[in-house]
Amino acid sequence: MNAPTSPREIYLSLMAHIGQVIQGQEVALRKLLAALLTGGHVLLEDFPGTGKTTLAKALALSINTRFRRVQFTPDLLPSDILGVSIYNQRDQEFRFQEGPVFTNILLADEINRASPRTQSALLEAMGEGQVTVEGERRQLPQLFFVIATENPVEFRGTYPLPEAQMDRFAMRFHLGYVTADQEVAILSAQERGHPIDSLGACLDEGTLLAMKKAVSEIRISPELKHYIVQLVSATRTVPGVQLGASPRASIALMKAAQAIAGFDGMAFVTPDHVQELAVPVIAHRLVMEQQARFSGATPEGVVKDILKKTPVPA
Numbered sequence: 068m069n070a071p072t073s074p075r076e077i078y079l080s081l082m083a084h085i086g087q088v089i090q091g092q093e094v095a096l097r098k099l100l101a102a103l104l105t106g107g108h109v110l111l112e113d114f115p116g117t118g119k120t121t122l123a124k125a126l127a128l129s130i131n132t133r134f135r136r137v138q139f140t141p142d143l144l145p146s147d148i149l150g151v152s153i154y155n156q157r158d159q160e161f162r163f164q165e166g167p168v169f170t171n172i173l174l175a176d177e178i179n180r181a182s183p184r185t186q187s188a189l190l191e192a193m194g195e196g197q198v199t200v201e202g203e204r205r206q207l208p209q210l211f212f213v214i215a216t217e218n219p220v221e222f223r224g225t226y227p228l229p230e231a232q233m234d235r236f237a238m239r240f241h242l243g244y245v246t247a248d249q250e251v252a253i254l255s256a257q258e259r260g261h262p263i264d265s266l267g268a269c270l271d272e273g274t275l276l277a278m279k280k281a282v283s284e285i286r287i288s289p290e291l292k293h294y295i296v297q298l299v300s301a302t303r304t305v306p307g308v309q310l311g312a313s314p315r316a317s318i319a320l321m322k323a324a325q326a327i328a329g330f331d332g333m334a335f336v337t338p339d340h341v342q343e344l345a346v347p348v349i350a351h352r353l354v355m356e357q358q359a360r361f362s363g364a365t366p367e368g369v370v371k372d373i374l375k376k377t378p379v380p381a
Contacts, residue, residue: 074281074329077274081129084269088125088262089118090253091245097327098240098347099126099214104279104329105322107237108193108213110178110228110351115218117242120176123214124263127172130275131268132210135167136174139181145188149198163200168192171208171272175215179225186232189213193235210272230310230354237319238344239351282329287321287336290380294338295320298345301373302352307359308369312352320348338379346370 078100085096095111099122102109111119127134137148150166167173168189178186192198196207215236217228233239245253256262295317303311324340331340346367353366 073332074278074326075332077270077278078330081270084129084266085122085125088256088266089122090256091249092118092122092242095122095240095242096126097330098238098323098344100330101323101326101344102237103212104275104282104326105237105319106279107319107323108235109215110233110236110239111214111216111242112219112239113216113241113243117244119216119242120174121263122242123172123174123216125266126214127174128263128266129269130172131271132171132275133208134172134174135170136176137167138176139178139185141180141182143181143185145185148185148188149192149200152201163203163205168198169205169207171210171212173211173213175213177217178215179217179228181226183226183229186226186228190231190235210276230352233351234313234315236351237323238347240347278329282326283322285325285328285336286334287325288380291324291336291338291341292321294377294380295324295341297377298341298370298373299349301377302349302369305369305373307356307362307364308353308366309356310352310354312349316349316352320344323348342374342379345374 081100082093082096086093089096099109103126111122113119124134124136137143146166148166148168150164150169152161152163154160155162175189188198192207192211193213196209196211198205198207217225244250299312299314299317299320302308305311320341321336323344324336327343328334328336328340350366350370353369355364355366355369
């Protein structure tokens with residue numbers, strides 16, 4: 068059997084492979100892979116036990132590349148993530164010991180449990196693919212993908228992510244609970260052990276980077292680019308929104324739409340692709356005014372309302 072070569076074939080192969088471990092999360096996995104292929108990063112926000120960490124681990128194990136996990140805690144320091152210079156007595160010189168950020172896929176588990184100072188250590192890495200330690204700039208691998216998780220219902224011992232940090236995430240989305248039948252399937256799969264323990268790689272880094280290049284070449288019309296900008300810029304004038312989405316949101320939405328167009332086997336982006344990803348790409352970047360929050364307004368609701376009111380290009 069020939070190895071898959073097109074973005075759609077690789078996407079279907081990867082979905083089926085991860086589907087051996089993750090039940091009923093095809094929509095979330097589609098978004099996760101779109102972010103991975105466009106150089107973005109993902110914030111998974113959901114209740115405990117819904118499979119956030121398992122999803123991240125399953126993706127990492129499916130790709131033959133480097134994976135590191137950092138459990139964020141209040142006493143975690145920036146040097147614990149970035150690395151630190153250690154004095155070598157034998158050579159009488161300092162040598163830099165790389166931190167876990169020097170990897171391909173980084174799982175930042177419960178990121179909101181670390182202090183804002185430690186959270187900010189990831190800003191440069193996520194935005195520019197590099198870190199500056201002790202005045203020296205160090206480049207991260209070409210494939211660098213952060214999957215951060217957080218629990219939205221716990222507030223004790225947590226720190227809200229600053230707006231600049233939120234803007235570095237290409238998407239934020241939830242997994243949600245699976246159906247009763249899917250939950251029964253999970254029980255059956257884990258009756259004698261966890262299927263993730265036997266999950267191997269089905270994709271190498273070279274194929275992934277080639278797929279990344281292929282989806283970046285998928286055509287998107289000028290009309291759709293204007294549509295994306297209309298959607299994003301509209302968030303800056305909505306009553307009740309204190310801070311709207313930045314141009315970084317427009318770029319992320321365009322690239323993610325190209326990725327899922329490739330997943331669907333298409334050579335061009337359609338308005339449906341843009342609309343599918345508008346909420347997970349834009350909503351988490353909005354800061355609502357206090358009065359609007361008290362009135363029940365949400366960033367997701369704002370984006371959905373903008374989608375209804377903005378004319379769709381023919």
